[in-house]
Amino acid sequence: MKPNKFKSKLYRKNNNTCHGAQLGWDYTPLFKYLLSKVGQPWNNVYKDVRSRLNTIVPIYWMVSTNKNKDNLLGYIRVGESTYYSSLYVDEMGLLQYVDKSIDHTTLEPTCKCCTHTFNGKRFTKKYVEKSILDREFVSNLSSTISI
Numbered sequence: 001m002k003p004n005k006f007k008s009k010l011y012r013k014n015n016n017t018c019h020g021a022q023l024g025w026d027y028t029p030l031f032k033y034l035l036s037k038v039g040q041p042w043n044n045v046y047k048d049v050r051s052r053l054n055t056i057v058p059i060y061w062m063v064s065t066n067k068n069k070d071n072l073l074g075y076i077r078v079g080e081s082t083y084y085s086s087l088y089v090d091e092m093g094l095l096q097y098v099d100k101s102i103d104h105t106t107l108e109p110t111c112k113c114c115t116h117t118f119n120g121k122r123f124t125k126k127y128v129e130k131s132i133l134d135r136e137f138v139s140n141l142s143s144t145i146s147i
């Protein structure tokens, strides 16, 4: 597919490495653009983004064309620590959030070494070492100490 020369591209070379893994392309501009188009007719959005990408595959990482959103996860994870809302196309053909209740305050980091973000915002929850300390044990311990 030939990207449209007259519009800015929605992808760039990926320079981030985390846990030794490196993805070839960074589609952050695409994901941010799709988020900005929630509520708009999908056909128009699709035509626009298609011409600005080197492949249409990452569109479907974020957007499900399945009208039944009940079986869809409310977020996608890109790489180790970057999360975005997952989107779907509703009966009216409009782009919508799968689950609006998920945001950077509800998700939990999966490791200590990365900065976890959701739609570009840093997670507010702190990472908890689950393999060493059971969460319940930690909360019992802290309530014991405070007495």
Ligand SMILES: [Zn+2]
Residues within 6 Å of the ligand: 018, 019, 080, 081, 111, 112, 113, 114
């Ligand atoms: Zn990490």
